[in-house]
Amino acid sequence: MAHPTLSAILRCLTLVWILALAMAADNNTIGSGQIRLDCGAPSPPSTDADGRSWDSDTNSKFAPSLKGIAATASSQDPSLPSPTPYMTARIFTSNYTYSFPVSSGCMFVRLYFYPTNYYGNHAAADAYFGVTAGNLTLLYDFNASQTAAAVTPVSVAFFVREYFINVTEGSLNLTFSPSTHHNGSHAFINGIEIVPTPDLFTTPIPTLANGGNPDPFPILAGTGFQTMYRLNVGGQAIPPQEDVDFYRSWGDDSAYIYASGYGVTFGKDKNLTITYTPSVPNYAAPVNVYASARSMGPIAQVNLNYNLTWIFPVDAGFYYLLRFHFCEIQYPITKVNQRSFFIYINNQTAQQEMDVQVGS
Known part of the structure; x- marks a missing residue:
């Protein structure tokens, strides 16, 4: 068999990366308790483009002794999906x-940013600040306008930063702190979303490390993660509204493929039914993630001449978690050794002779 390879250059705190696909069965119920805060908005709740309700932070039980300024954006970029929660912001000139x-447990925390100028002489260029969640530093000396301009392959007008946090004390405190390294700095936030989840990362799951040996670096329950990339491989981007339980975004992987070695993409066979398993429950990813894949071509001799490689811009000096979700969705690949490959991460062997059928 040919040995296609997979390599990646990774980025900050967490990389959630879906490669070919994982199947799962059981109808676990996802808990409620979601919070959406439209910062700086008037008191009545508002709705976003997906019909989800957002509460104002004005007179909110989540914003005790509320400080800061409620501000409105000076212009609305046409790329904004809706005014909520982007067209208003809460601006802080001191820590808040x-x-x-x-409830104690794991949750996604999403921070929504529209870095533009806000009425009241609050320029985007002056917004340098940090954000902490308890003892976790989420952002430090952060400037949202610089971040938006640096997004690849093209700059963006707005963005969301997503974190996975395990709350152990029954409360989550998010502190916004203007930078002390830039004169006249202020902090701002457009929207805050909190979504309770099962433990997606620290529970025992099959690991790929050191040629397939168990991971020698277990993830502690108090570890926080930042989502850097979450990709639907071989298929179209999946918008958050199609990930009903957790409202996750799944991007198109094609922008990250190295050179011209795109391989081939395919969808699941029509006579195949995607199911879940107890070890990979239905909240691992929406079913559409599992309905597409990318592979090397069917000719083994050709496959030996190139590698199927993804490259991701990353920051040095951090640890990264990669998640690969696998499932065979193509007939007649039904037996061991029909599709076997190596997985390399930064030119290091993560898995030898990977075969999805072995673990199915």
């Missing part, structure tokens, strides 16, 4: 903490 009384 939102306090969310939540």
Whole structure:
């Protein structure tokens, strides 16, 4: 068999990366308790483009002794999906903490940013700040306008930063702190979303490390993660509204493929039914993620001449978690050794002779 390879250059705190696909069965119920805060908005709740309701932070139980300025954006970029939660912001010239009384457990925390100028002489260029969640530093000396301009392959007008946090004390405190290294700095936030989840990362799962040996670096329950890339491989981007339980975004992987070695993409066979398993429950990813894949071509001799490689811009000096979700969705690949490959990460062997059928 040919040995296609997979290599990646990774980025900050967490890389959530879906490669070919994982199947799973059981109808686990996802808990409620979601919070969406439209910062700086008037008191009545508003709705976004997907019909989801957002509460204002004005007179909110989550914003005790609320400080800061409620501000409105000076212009609306046409790329904004809706005015909520982007067209209003809460601006802080001193430290301020939102306090969310939540049940202990894991949750996604999303921070929504529209870096533009806000009425009241609050320029995007002056917004240098940090954000902490308890003892976790989420952002440090951060400038949202610089971040938006640096997004590849093209700059963006708005973006969302997503974190996975395990809350152990029954409350989540998010503190916004203007930078002390830039004169006249202020902090700002457009929207805060909190979504309770099962433990997606620290529970025992099959690992790929050191040629397939168990991971020698277990993930502690108190570890926080930042989502850097979450990709639907071989298929179209999946918008958040199609990930009903957790409202996750799944990007198109093609922009990250190295050179011209795109391989071939394919969808699941029509006579195949995607199911879930107890070890990979239905909240691992929406079913559409599992309905597409990317592979090397069917000719083994050709496959030996190139590698199927993804490259991701990353920051040095951090640890990264990669998640690969596998499932065979193409007939007649039904037996061991029909499709076997190596996985390399930064030119290091993560898995030898990977065969999805072995683990199915």
